[in-house]
Structures are given as structure tokens and as C-alpha cells.
Amino acid sequence: MTEVQFYRDSDLPFFELKLCDSSRLAYKKHAHEEYSLGIVDAGRSTLWCGGRLLAVGPQSVVLIPAGVIHACNPQAENQWRYKMLFLDAGWVNQFFAATGRPAAGCPAVKAMTDKQALAVIGNMVASLTGPSGPLAKEASIISLLEQAANAVSPVLPGRRTKELSKLAVIRDYLHAHFRQKITLAALEQVSGLNRFTMLRAFKEEFAVPPHTYQTLLRINYAKRQLRQNKPVTEIAYAAGFYDQSHFIKVFKGHTGVTPEKYQRLR
Incomplete structure (x- = not known):
């Protein structure tokens, strides 16, 4: 079969x-x-x-x-x-x-x-x-x-370049648009960095790749909204998560508790 x-x-x-x-x-x-x-x-x-x-x-x-x-x-x-x-x-x-x-x-x-x-x-x-x-x-x-x-085919010496000065542009773009769907093509366009070298350079500078950085921004946004007693379902979609189930899984993975439990904590 x-x-x-x-x-x-x-x-x-x-x-x-x-x-x-x-x-x-x-x-x-x-x-x-x-x-x-x-x-x-x-x-x-x-x-x-x-x-x-x-x-x-x-x-x-x-x-x-x-x-x-x-x-x-x-x-x-x-x-x-x-x-x-x-x-x-x-x-x-x-x-x-x-x-x-x-x-x-x-x-x-x-x-x-x-x-x-x-x-x-x-x-x-x-x-x-x-x-x-x-x-x-x-x-x-x-x-x-x-x-x-x-x-x-191993990397040829001297051909990889890192344009670290442009990484701040990517970071600022993520802060401004973290709730939206973001692609590497978009980051490539705003920064001028090639997507294939961008990932490594961004991680070297900020310790995590762009998609993880975006997730961290979404989690921090969600925590602020939870502290204001906004509905969990509303927060999930507002933060840019696929659905409520996805939001709960990612949130618990980062904080150790579900959004509902975090909201109850005082």
C-alpha cells in the first residue's frame, strides 16, 4: 500500500x-x-x-x-x-x-x-x-x-559578504509589520540584502532568525493585550497567528502557560 x-x-x-x-x-x-x-x-x-x-x-x-x-x-x-x-x-x-x-x-x-x-x-x-x-x-x-x-559544494572563501548595516532595516520592518504576513522576498526588497545571506547575518546579529524574531514580537504583543483582558480569540488573530489553537501552542511554548492562565495571573 x-x-x-x-x-x-x-x-x-x-x-x-x-x-x-x-x-x-x-x-x-x-x-x-x-x-x-x-x-x-x-x-x-x-x-x-x-x-x-x-x-x-x-x-x-x-x-x-x-x-x-x-x-x-x-x-x-x-x-x-x-x-x-x-x-x-x-x-x-x-x-x-x-x-x-x-x-x-x-x-x-x-x-x-x-x-x-x-x-x-x-x-x-x-x-x-x-x-x-x-x-x-x-x-x-x-x-x-x-x-x-x-x-x-563547500563555500568558496572570500565570496560571502555580510552587510550588517542593513540588518537594522529588517529589524525595524519586523517591528512595524510583525502582525502581518511577511516573506523573505519582502525583507530582501526593503533591505537590499540577498535572502540567502540575510538569514545567517540576521541570526549572528540578533541571535535568532527573522521568523523567530517576528514570533517573539507577536508573543510580547499578545501578553500586553492579555493584561488588558482582551478576548483570547481576538488576540490570536490580531497578533497574526493562524488560528486560536496555533496561538495557544506557540504562546505556551514561549511562556510555559496558556494565554488563559497568563491572563488570570495577577
Whole structure:
């Protein structure tokens, strides 16, 4: 039995996430217009590409460039489960150029077994399949792509630049618009910083990435509104959260208590 799910976001048309849970699912030789970034959850397979055979196992991350003909053949005795992130080739090539890497020319397989790498994968899936906004979603994709790209093409020395003077513009924009839906494209436009280098530079300067900074602003706003005894449902939407359930989960994660309990505290 095969179960396949797809996730897309109209605000971020450059990606498509595929979740596949199957006892055995093999494909003939084929190619995609997009870059393919696959994460294996269970099972083992052999990736064929241009006469080369690459072993793929649990917690492997596979990066396949756009247009490269390949085929994946899971072993029959194993359950085969994986996630596949399809990324627009132009968007990925911008990432390679902005981060000082030569574009990937052939598939690569990297085992991501350390806790930090696994957390990056988990965060990406939770963001893309949950109620996160476009800022958090794109940031999670870039974080995972950075992890995978390090195995393919390391950063070339001297090509990465940080325009720290422009980070204050981003911070001020977040303060002014934190209740709204914000994208990396918007931050790129107001600051002049490339989105791929912006994330790292912003985190180095302010300790958290832009989407987390935005969430902190929303939480602080919500706390002020709760102290004024505003209705929780009203606060959830006014602060910019997806719905009341999302607001309660995020608020408790940051404060240790639900909004209702915080409101009762005196």
C-alpha cells in the first residue's frame, strides 16, 4: 500500500513537498525540472545516475540537480519511506550564487545523523505541513538546503559578504509589520540584502532568525493585550497567528502557560 501526500504554498511557489509512505515504490529512469532534495526515513535503496550507483539508507539526504536523469530502486524487503522537496532550479541557483558555492552538477548523498541536522529536517517538515507563515517556511527550506549543499559544494572563501548595516532595516520592518504576513522576498526588497545571506547575518546579529524574531514580537504583543483582558480569540488573530489553537501552542511554548492562565495571573 502506498500513501503519497503533497504540500504547496501559494505564497512560496518555488517549492513542493512530497511525503511518501510505501512498502515498495520504484521509478523508471526520469528527470525533474526542479532540484530534488530527498530525506529517507526508513528502508534502503540504490540511486542510479549516469551509470553510477549510490547507496541510500535511513537518515540519508539526497540532492539531485535539475534535469539529471536518475532512478531509485528500493530494496524489496524494506519498508520505504521518504520526504522529497522539489525546488525551483532558478531559486536554488540563486542560493548557490549568493552563498558562494558553485552550482551542483551531480547527485550527492549525505548521512545526517547528528541531532542538529535531524532537528533541521524536523523543523522543515513541521513548518511546511503546519500553520507556519511564509517567512518561517522559506527559512526552514534554506536551513535544510544549506546542510545538504555543504556535502556537495563547500563555500568558496572570500565570496560571502555580510552587510550588517542593513540588518537594522529588517529589524525595524519586523517591528512595524510583525502582525502581518511577511516573506523573505519582502525583507530582501526593503533591505537590499540577498535572502540567502540575510538569514545567517540576521541570526549572528540578533541571535535568532527573522521568523523567530517576528514570533517573539507577536508573543510580547499578545501578553500586553492579555493584561488588558482582551478576548483570547481576538488576540490570536490580531497578533497574526493562524488560528486560536496555533496561538495557544506557540504562546505556551514561549511562556510555559496558556494565554488563559497568563491572563488570570495577577
